[in-house]
Amino acid sequence: MIPFLDLKAQYASIKGEVDAAVLSVLGSAQFVLGDEVAAFEREFAAYCGTRHAIAVNTGTSALHLALLAAGVGPGDEVVTVPFTFVASAAAICYIGARPVFVDIDPVTFTMDPARLESAITPRTKAILPVHLYGQMAEMDAIAEIAERHGIPVVEDACQAHGAEYLGQRAGGIGVSGCFSFYPGKNLGACGEGGIVVTNDDAQMETIRMLRDWGQERRYHHVLKGYNYRMDGIQGAILRVKLRHLEDWTEARRKHARHYSSLLAGSRRVQPPVDAAGRRHVYHIYAVRSPDRDGLQRSLQAEGVQSGLHYPIPVHLQKAYADLGYRAGDFPVSEAAAREILSLPIYPEMTSRQVECVVAAVEQEAYVG
Structure with a gap:
């Protein structure tokens, strides 16, 4: 696992x-x-x-x-x-x-x-x-x-x-x-x-x-x-x-670069973008997939844990219904909520683990 x-x-x-x-x-x-x-x-x-x-x-x-x-x-x-x-x-x-x-940018999610x-x-x-x-x-x-x-x-x-x-x-x-x-x-x-x-x-x-x-x-x-x-x-x-944060951050960024190089041109997922002029510290490595839930099930079957950040935008949460927003009001956020899956990333990961995650994402048994 x-x-x-x-x-x-x-x-x-x-x-x-x-x-x-x-x-x-x-x-x-x-x-x-x-x-x-x-x-x-x-x-x-x-x-x-x-x-x-x-x-x-x-x-x-x-x-x-x-x-x-x-x-x-x-x-x-x-x-x-x-x-x-x-x-x-x-x-x-x-x-x-x-x-x-207000809605988000479709590339950076901000x-x-x-x-x-x-x-x-x-x-x-x-x-x-x-x-x-x-x-x-x-x-x-x-x-x-x-x-x-x-x-x-x-x-x-x-x-x-x-x-x-x-x-x-x-x-x-x-x-x-x-x-x-x-x-x-x-x-x-x-x-x-x-x-x-x-x-x-x-x-x-x-x-x-x-x-x-x-x-x-x-x-x-x-x-x-x-x-x-x-x-x-x-x-x-x-x-x-x-005292260790900078070393941990550079390890995260190294893993993110490794992920992104292996996932470049993937038919299954779209890797995140490190926008120009910004230092992304990769608290989350979020990929997009048109069949996000199917991909998550496939990864679990291969022994790879993943996360959902965030599957329901705040404007569609029951607790915030009083704000008066409805489905369709923020289409970019709603599409991201349907498609984004968070892959494992933490400083102590090994390059081999990153490669195993990517192999699980790309394996032929998964049907997107």
Whole structure:
């Protein structure tokens, strides 16, 4: 069996470092925030090329607080995409705002700037592009439209640790950027975690208060805040893993290149595109197939695990029926949801495993 992801292999490769970091936190008894979280914030901000980073308990919390700090409130609108994990829309709804969707580019699966401006109304208070699968959205065009309308851009970079657009790291182009450290992410905690990065001092100060009950200092509650603090153990583990992230990212990119070279000209699948001027970090290696479900069954029979990211766009989810969208409203997103299959990709894969996956994709018993 070739697994879709192998977190045990990653842990085995850094076990000594992780175990020592955890024991250090247990000895310090700094279980919530503390020195390790503060150090991780500094190091992750430096990695992203931003002035500040504010660690929180989940990527969803990062999105929630970043939108609040950007001035989004009840009754406002936030423009985003329907082809994403549901948290992108959920964070908007937490505020009492409304997600307004625009379709995606059929090549990169990220927000199509050509469709963005028509979705902006006087109630639009933020734009939330999603850097899906590890590739950044077309940020120059999005930022130009946002600036023209005086609307802040909050980057959903939850799948894009270390991704770049024209040399700029994810999270550093908008007013803020949000990351998830869910265990399966390129930089994953041993549990939950998230962070907001920003170059704006006011954003930083607001988000720091919001994550910790709105306190300016202990028992002085300036804002109605939340308990969104990062655990000390997660901060310590993430510091260890951050030191390895670039090596892991290059391993992912190597595997992606190997996949794409072997799948070039495939009659069965269309490999993903590494768009010009962008550094794709391949959180997901997503191929397209007209018979995606049949392909997945065939791979399973050959001992290859795969994933679906995401089979139902947010606008067609039952929980978001109240937004009033219908099938056919976003045809590019809906086609992607029907056709995309995620193949195994993780740093510890071998070239031989990549070749075995491709052989299973291309084997003659599969009828597309």
